[in-house]
Amino acid sequence: METPFPPFDPEGRPRPRFGRFGKVPLRVLLPNLVTLLALCSGLTAVRLAIEERIELALAAIVFAAILDGVDGRLARALKGTSRFGAELDSLADFVNFGCVPALMLYFWGLNEAGAFGWTAALAYAICAALRLARFNVMLDDPNKPPFAADFFTGVPAPAGAITVLLPVYLELIGLPHGRVSALIALLYCLAIGFLMISTVPAWSGKTLGRRIRRDMVLPLFVVVAIFFALLASYPWVVLSVCTAIYLALLPISTLRYRRLMAAWRAEHPAAVASAD
Incomplete structure (x- = not known):
């Protein structure tokens, strides 16, 4: 019996004129469901920000960032990668880590800078789109x-969203909020946006956790448990410290990348010549 819904094909192949598609494995759908859950979390953050429940809005963004890191690893682990999933993930990232942080910052305090505040928020969202x-x-x-x-070439969108919200973390810690802080947040928002579209090499961490030494498994469990306990107990302090550490590591990752690139070019002159 025909259904009113078009058949789902994760690879985007043209629909055959006759016949039916086969069944889609569940392992292909699970990463997409995680991506949609992240999108729901990001969009909910906008509503929470409008209702001035900024702490819950920040929690929703952090949750969306965690899910964004999970869906890709889940797809690779289950061998469920697809063109559809890649496109959906990219669109969700633009909403969650481009539009939502920009709106949150504007509702939080950039609106005090008038049209300049909206311009900064708009510029950040555009930079996120260009980055993706x-x-x-x-x-x-x-x-x-x-x-x-x-x-990564430039700061990735999830990291950009977490770092650009640093002014909000600092206010929740206890720093005063006023027109001066709004102007500083405006400049900071523009700086993070330009870092996203820059060519600064940022460590991706994709190879982290693929193989763990047996003697390091239990210490790793303890460290992760302590981190999430601190995040739950002192979320704004932990997020502020993580943001500062991440920004401080950018020059180090840049130097590391340049050294690796120089060594690779010395070992592969033919590949360098063909690329030029």
Whole structure:
């Protein structure tokens, strides 16, 4: 019996004129469901920000960022990657980590700067869109050296969303909020947006956790448990410290990338010549 819904094909192949599609494995759908859950969390953050429940809004954004890290790893672990999933993930990232943080910052205090505040929020969202578009294009680059998978070109969108909300964390810790802090947040918002579209190599962490030494498994469990306990108890302090550490590590990852690139070019002059 025919249903009123079009058949789902994760690879986007044209629908055959006759016949039916086969069944889709559940392992292909699970990562997409996680992505949709992250999207729901991000959109809910906007509602919470409008209702001035900023703490819950921040929690929703952090939850969306965690789910964004889970869906890709889940897809690779289950061998459920697909074109549909990649496109859905990119669109969800733009909403969750481009539009939502910009709106949250505007409702929080950028509106006190008038049109300049809205311009800064708009610029950040546009930078997030450009960052994601460039990331999708660079996935197909065949000339990337092997170590390039360990680095992002520019700050990734989820990290940009977490770091750009630093002014809100600081206010929740106890720093005063006023027109001066709104102007500083405006400049900070623009700086994070430009870092997202820059060519600064940012460590990706994709290879982290693929293989763990047996003697390090139990200490890892303890460290993760302590981190989440601190995050639950002192969320704004932990997020502020993590943001500061991440920004401080950008120059270090840049130096590391340049050294690896120089060594790779010295070992592969033919590949460098063909790329030029």
